[in-house]
Amino acid sequence: MNPQHKQDRRWTRRKEARPAELMAAALDLFVERGYAATRLDDVAARAGVSKGTLYLYFSSKEELFKAVIRSGIVPLIERGERLLEEHQGPAHELMRQIVFAWWESVGDTKLGGIPKLMFSECRNFPEIGKFYYDEVISRGHRLMQSVLETGMKSGEFRSMDANYAMRLILAPMVYLLLWRHSFDFCDSKHIDADRYLEQHLDMITSGLVPRSHDQNNSSMPAKVISMGKKGRIR
């Protein structure tokens, strides 16, 4: 009836929605192809606008990239920090909670592509790299290190260098993410993330070596193993 029906219009004004849509499209493509190989024409097309419109909202490709990173991760790290503040009870429980919460909200999500992107591009964009390091990585590090230190103080964990331990616990988690976004497509044995994380938690708490009475064996006690030629455990 109405000759000016919505369908007739070549486009509509949607000032409010554009930035978020453009950022979502950009995240998809950056993750899929990497920064350099992503064309802004494609980003615009996926967001349903023309390239000119993109430039109304972002002044350059680099600014768009920054915005994507910023908006993707700020809320997440804050959530982790809240978990730490509010937690009561044993440290290993908190650790477990953080590991799986992180996987559900980042790893198993589109956002999981951001760390991969940052690892790939941070040398080409040191400024963004520094931003990501300060706002995400270092805060994540501090978070996990606090958990460990709490556990060591209470005697729940044996005492060791918390800085290195923190890195060794986070490494397999981040590595899983990177793997998913790079070589997973080659891998015939697809990794079950829950099982991987479960076994990770198990290994770092129990170690590879059998507990004293678990079964007979010819192995040396753990202490000796850890004191090889370069033994440096302070």
Next chain:
Amino acid sequence: MNPQHKQDRRWTRRKEARPAELMAAALDLFVERGYAATRLDDVAARAGVSKGTLYLYFSSKEELFKAVIRSGIVPLIERGERLLEEHQGPAHELMRQIVFAWWESVGDTKLGGIPKLMFSECRNFPEIGKFYYDEVISRGHRLMQSVLETGMKSGEFRSMDANYAMRLILAPMVYLLLWRHSFDFCDSKHIDADRYLEQHLDMITSGLVPRSHDQNNSSMPAKVISMGKKGRIR
């Protein structure tokens, strides 16, 4: 005296040496800037030739990239496999040996940039990614998994899923490499690789939880910790 002295020549013929020099230059620049951001003019310049010469030896940028990857890693994985064949004695010793040999010959070397490169680019070059996966990653995986299975059979390690354990042991190693080639420059606390690897070996063998008599504590036994809500240890 001699008017045709070597210094007077604009260039000399060095057919044999060119490919290796070009590949070395390319490795440097690919690692430093990534694949897309590396210009072939710069590669040629660093190798002391013109771009035309580069094309005498490599038919395209992608072919050059492949050649760099291929020549860098083939010898290394073979060395690891030889270690496994020849080894006598406890598995943890072999593991230790592999970890540090790998670090010395790859991690602490220009070659250490290759894994970073491959993680960054393998989605853009699936063919090269597949090649790298088949020739390097899967062989590395098989190697470490054999070590673990040997140790489990002898009772030196407690039995668990060797595929996942293998990944969890390799992850912090590769992660260290990736870190070095990306965020390390942001990090005020530079990681001491030996110490990191040492603590890694220690943690996976001994775990975080204190041994029975180490000290009093309020922690739960390790078995309980590993059997949380999603317990899936087969």
Next chain:
DNA sequence: TATATTACTGACTGTTCAGTCATTTACGCA
């Protein structure tokens, strides 16, 4: 020393793509 061969050069081409801007279209408001 003269000639043939080929490693090497570097200016050139064609393409791709970030970023621009004159024009067109939607829409709030009088």
Next chain:
DNA sequence: TGCGTAAATGACTGAACAGTCAGTAATATA
């Protein structure tokens, strides 16, 4: 209903760069 303005367009520009090739200079051979 028409007018002003702001949103959106898409053809265009200029720079960067992979890949080419006609020409040049080093070296082998005679």
